[in-house]
Amino acid sequence: MNSFNTPLAEVDPEIHGLIKKEYDRVIGTVQLIASENFPSRAVMEATGGPLQHKYAEGFPYLRRKKMDGIREWDRDGRYYEGNVIMDQIERLAIERAQKLFGTEYACVQLFSGAPANECIYHAFLEFGDHAMAMDLANGGHLSHGSPVNFSGQRYNFMPYGVVEETGIIDYDQLARDAKEHQPKMIVAGATAYPRIVDFQKFREISDSVGALLLVDMAHFAGLVAGKAHPTPVGYADVISTTTHKTLRGPRGALILADEERGKAIDRAVFPGIQAGPHLNEIAAKAVCFHQCMQPEFQQYAADVVKNAQFFGDEMMVQGFKLVSDGTDTHLILVDLRDRKYSGNKAAKALIKAGICTNRNMVPGDERPPMQTSGIRLGSPFMTSLGFGEDEFREVARWIKRILDDIKNDDEIENVKNEVSELCASYPHPDFLL
Ligand code: DSN
Numbered sequence: 001m002n003s004f005n006t007p008l009a010e011v012d013p014e015i016h017g018l019i020k021k022e023y024d025r026v027i028g029t030v031q032l033i034a035s036e037n038f039p040s041r042a043v044m045e046a047t048g049g050p051l052q053h054k055y056a057e058g059f060p061y062l063r064r065k066k067m068d069g070i071r072e073w074d075r076d077g078r079y080y081e082g083n084v085i086m087d088q089i090e091r092l093a094i095e096r097a098q099k100l101f102g103t104e105y106a107c108v109q110l111f112s113g114a115p116a117n118e119c120i121y122h123a124f125l126e127f128g129d130h131a132m133a134m135d136l137a138n139g140g141h142l143s144h145g146s147p148v149n150f151s152g153q154r155y156n157f158m159p160y161g162v163v164e165e166t167g168i169i170d171y172d173q174l175a176r177d178a179k180e181h182q183p184k185m186i187v188a189g190a191t192a193y194p195r196i197v198d199f200q201k202f203r204e205i206s207d208s209v210g211a212l213l214l215v216d217m218a219h220f221a222g223l224v225a226g227k228a229h230p231t232p233v234g235y236a237d238v239i240s241t242t243t244h245k246t247l248r249g250p251r252g253a254l255i256l257a258d259e260e261r262g263k264a265i266d267r268a269v270f271p272g273i274q275a276g277p278h279l280n281e282i283a284a285k286a287v288c289f290h291q292c293m294q295p296e297f298q299q300y301a302a303d304v305v306k307n308a309q310f311f312g313d314e315m316m317v318q319g320f321k322l323v324s325d326g327t328d329t330h331l332i333l334v335d336l337r338d339r340k341y342s343g344n345k346a347a348k349a350l351i352k353a354g355i356c357t358n359r360n361m362v363p364g365d366e367r368p369p370m371q372t373s374g375i376r377l378g379s380p381f382m383t384s385l386g387f388g389e390d391e392f393r394e395v396a397r398w399i400k401r402i403l404d405d406i407k408n409d410d411e412i413e414n415v416k417n418e419v420s421e422l423c424a425s426y427p428h429p430d431f432l433l
Contacts, residue, residue, distance in 0.1 A: 026038070027385070027423060027426075027428045027429070028354070028420060028423050028424070029354035029355065029356060029419060029420075029423060030354060030355045030356065030382060030395055030419055030422075030423065031356050031381040031382060031385075032355060032356060032357045032377045032378055032379075032381070032382070032395070033356060033357065033358050033376075033378060033381070034191075034192075034219065034245075034330060034331035034376050034377065034378025034379075034380065035191065035218075035219065035242075035245045035378070036244075036245070036378075036380070036381050037222075037244060037245060037246065037247075037248045037380045037381050037384055038248070038381055038384045038385060038429065039244070039248055039249060039250060039284075039288070040248065040287075040288075040291060040429075041429060041430055042287050042291065043248070043249055043250055043284045043287050043288055043291070044250075044284075046250070046280065046283040046284035046286075046287045047250045047280055047281060047283075047284040048280070049280060049283065051086075051089070051279045051280035051283055052280050054080075054082065054083065054086055054279050055079075055080045055276045056078050056080060056083045056086050056090075056276060056277055056279055057078065057079045057080065057270060057271075057275055057276050057277070058077045058078040058079050058080075058270065059071075059077045059078070059090075059109075059266060059270070060073060060074075060075070060077055060078070060083070060086075060087035060088075060090045060091050060094075061073050061074055061077045061091075062074040062076055062077045063263060063266070069263050070259060071105075071259070071262075073087070073091060075087055086279050089279060089282060089283045089286060090108060090109075090277070090279070090282050092286045093106075093108040093282050093283070093285050093286035093289065094106050094107075094108055096286055096289035096290055096293070097254055097256070097285070097289050098256075099289075099293070100225055100289045100292055100293055101224070101225070101231070101233055101239070101256055102231070102233050103233055103239070103256040103257065103258070104257075104258045104259040104262070105256065105257050105258060105259050105261070105262030105265070106254060106255070106256050107254065107255045107262070107265055107266065107269055108252075108254055108282050108285050108286075109269055109270065109274060109277040109278075109282065110240075110252060110253035110254060110255060110269065110274070111252060111253065111274060111278065111281075112242060112251065112252060112253050113141075113143065113216070113218045113240065113241070113242040113253050114141075114142065114143040114149075115253070115273060115274065116240040116241075116242075116253035116254070116255055117141075117143040117144070117151065117187075117214075117216060117240055118143065118150060118151070118273055119255065119265065119268040119269045119272065119273050119274070120214055120238050120240055120255060120265065120268070121151060121154070121155060121185070122268040122272050122273055123261075123264040123265050123267065123268035123272070124184070124185060124212055124238070124261075124264065125155055125184055125185060127154045127155065128154075128155065128156055129155055129156065129184045129185070130155075130156045130157075130158070130181050130182055130183045130184055131145060131155050131156065131157050131158075131183045131184060131185040131186070131187065131211075132145075132157065132158050132159070132160055132174070132177065132178060132181060132183040132185075132186045132187065132211075133145045133151075133157055133159065133160070133186070133187035134159065134160055134161065134169070134187070134188075134189075134190045134193070135159035135160065135161045136159075136361070136369075137161075137361045137363070137365055137369075138159075138160075138161035138162050138190075138193075138361075138363050139162070139190040139191060139192035139193035139333075139363075140159070140190050140191065141189075141190065141191045141216065141218075144157070144187050144190075144216070145157025145158075145159065145187075158177060158181040158183065160173065160174040160177060161173075161363065162193075162324075162363045164363050164364045166324060167194070167195070167323040167324030167325070167333075167363060168195060168324060169193070169195075169197070169198070171198065171201045171205070174205055175205045175208065178205050178206075178208065178209045178211065179208070179209060182209055183209065183211045184211055184212065185211055185212045185213075185214055186202060186205065186206045186211045186212070186213055186214070187214045187215075187216060188202045188213065188214070188215045188216070188232070188236070189214075189215050189216030189217055189218065189219070189220075190216075190219070191218070191219060192331065192333055192360050192361075192376050194312075194322070194323060194324055194326070194327035194328065194329055194331055194332055194333055195324050195327070195328050195329070196229065196230060196328040196329065197215070197232075199215065199230065199232050199235035199236065200235065202215075202235065202236075203235045203236075206237075212237045212238065213235065213236050213237050213238075214236065214237065214238045214239070214240065215232035215235070215236035215238075215239045215240075216239075216240045216241070217232055217239055217240070217241045218240065218241045218242040218245055218253075219245055219246065219329070219330070219331065220246060220329050220330065221241035221242070221243075221245065221246060221247050221254075222245065222246025222247040222248060222292070222297075222300075222301055222304070222330075222380070223246055223301050223304065223305060223329060223330060225247060225289075225292040225293075225297065225301065226292065226297050226298045226299075226300060226301020226302065226304075227298050227301065228298070228301035228302045228304065228305045229301075229305070229328075229329065233256070237257065237258075237261060238255065238256070238257045238261055238265070239255070239256040239257065240253065240254070240255050240256075241253060241254050241256075242254075243285050243288055245380065246301070246304060246330055246380050247288055247292060248288065248291070248292075248300075248380070248384060249284060249285055249287070249288025249289075249292075250281045250284035250285060250288065251281065252278070252281045252282075252284075252285055254285065255269075300383065300384070303383050303388070304330045304379050304380050304383045305327075305328070305329060305330060305379075306389075307379040307382075307383050307387065307388065307389065307392050308327050308329060308330050308331060308332060308378065308379040309326065309327055309328075310389045310392055310393070311332065311377065311379055311392040311395070311396060312326045312327050312332040313326070314392060314393050314396035314397075315332065315334060315377075315396050315399070317396070318396050318397065318399065318400035319400065319404075320334050320335075320336075320399075320400070320403075321334070321335045321336075321337075321338060322334060322335065323335050323362055323363060323374070330378050330379050330380050331376060331377065331378040331379075332376070332377050332378075333360060333362060333374055333375075333376050333377075334374055334375050334376075334377065335362045335373065335374050336362075336373050336374055336375065336403075337362070337365075337373045337374075339403070341406055342359070342367055342371040342372060342373060343359035343360060343361075343362075343367070343371065343372035343373055343374045343375045344359045344370065344371050344372060345406065346359070346375050346403055346406070347359045347375050349402050349403065349406045349412065350375075350399065350402055350403075352409075352412050352416065353398065353402055353412045353413075353415040353416040353419060354415075354416050354419040354420065354423075355395065355398060355399065355402070355415075355419065357375045357376065357377055358375065358376055359371070359372040359374070359375055359376075360372055360374045360375055360376035361373070361374060362374035379392070382395075385426055385428075385429075386426055386427070387426075391422065394418075394422065398415045398418065398419065401414075401415055402415055
C-alpha cells in the first residue's frame with residue numbers, strides 16, 4: 001500500500017501515463033471544439049487541491065423568515081460541521097459571481113449545465129407545463145426540451161428555430177407560436193448559434209404571454225464577462241451557464257437571478273436535485289471569476305470574437321458556406337451540404353490531421369445527429385493558447401486542403417506534420433504532474 005504522499009506517477013503509472021498522453025494530444029494538435037477551453041494553472045490547482053473531502057449540504061447562509069427570506073451569512077445553513085473555511089470559499093465564489101455579472105443572487109453549486117437547467121425547471125415549472133426552447137437541430141441543447149432528454153419528457157416543450165435562408169432566429173414565428181402554446185417559460189441560448197441573441201425581443205415575447213425568460217448563456221458567458229457580448233442581465237428572469245467554456249474555469253455551472261427567485265432556486269438545487277456540493281470546484285469557480293474580472297480577460301474575450309470572425313471570413317475565402325454567413329461570437333457553423341460527405345466524415349478526416357472539431361447539424365439538416373451536414377468550429381481554446389489571425393488563416397487553409405480531397409491520406413499526413421510543427425512552436429502551459 002502506497003502512502004498518502006506517494007505521487008500519482010508511482011501509485012498508478014497507467015492513469016498518470018494516460019493523463020500525460022492526453023495533455024500531449026491537446027497541446028500538440030489544434031482544438032476547435034467551441035465549447036472547450038484550457039483553464040489556467042490557478043484554476044487547475046484549485047480543482048485538484050485538497051478540498052475533495054468535505055460534505056457541505058446546504059448553503060453558507062440562512063434565509064430567516066423574520067428577514068423576509070433574505071440570505072444571511074451563517075454557518076447553520078449547513079447540515080455538517082467543520083465548514084468554517086468552506087463557507088468562506090463558497091461565499092467568495094458567490095460574491096464574485098454576483099459582482100462579475102451584476103446580479104443580486106448567484107448559486108455556485110451546480111455540477112454542470114444540464115443539472116443547472118434541471119434545477120431551474122424544477123424551481124419554476126410543474127411536470128407537464130408548457131415551455132419553449134430552440135430546436136436541437138437549429139442549435140439548441142438536449143436539456144432545452146429534446147424528446148430524448150428529461151426536459152422533453154417531463155415538460156411540454158415546443159421548439160422554435162431559425163429562418164433557414166438567414167440562419168437567424170425566426171422571432172416572428174416564435175412570437176406566433178408562443179401565443180398558441182402559452183409557455184410558462186421561454187429558453188433563449190444555444191450551443192450552435194453563431195449570432196447574438198436579441199434579448200430585448202425575447203423579453204417582449206415572454207412578456208406578451210406572461211412567460212419566465214431563462215437565458216442559458218453557457219456558450220457565451222465568458223464573452224459577457226469580458227464585455228465582448230451584450231449581457232442578458234436586465235432582460236432574463238433567470239440565467240444559467242457552465243463555467244468551463246468561454247469563462248475558462250473548472251467544469252461546473254452557475255445560476256444567476258434576483259434575490260426573490262434565488263429562494264426557489266436554492267430549494268430546487270438543495271434539497272431538490274443535488275446533494276453535497278463539490279467545494280474544490282466551487283473554489284476553482286471563485287478563482288475563475290477573479291481572473292475574469294482582470295483587464296487581461298477583457299482582452300481575451302475580445303480576441304476570441306475577433307479570431308472567430310477572422311477565421312469565419314477565411315473559411316468563406318476558402319470556399320466554405322457558413323450558417324448566417326459569419327459570426328458575432330466565438331463559434332462558426334460550417335454548412336457542408338454542397339459536399340458529397342457528412343459532417344461526421346469531415347470531422348473524422350480533420351482529426352486524422354490533428355484538427356479537432358465536432359460534427360453538427362445545420363438548420364434544415366436532413367442527415368441524423370450521428371451524421372449531420374455540418375461541423376462546428378470555435379476560437380476560445382486556441383486563443384487561450386495564443387493563436388491569432390495568422391494561425392487561424394493557416395488552419396482555414398489546412399481545413400480546405402483536407403476537405404477538398406477528403407480521401408487523400410498523403411495530404412492528411414502533410415497537414416498533420418504542419419499542425420505538429422506549428423503547435424510545437426507555441427509556449428505550453430505548465431503541466432501540474
Ligand atoms: N456539449 C456542449 C457543447 O458542445 O456545446 C453543450 O453542453
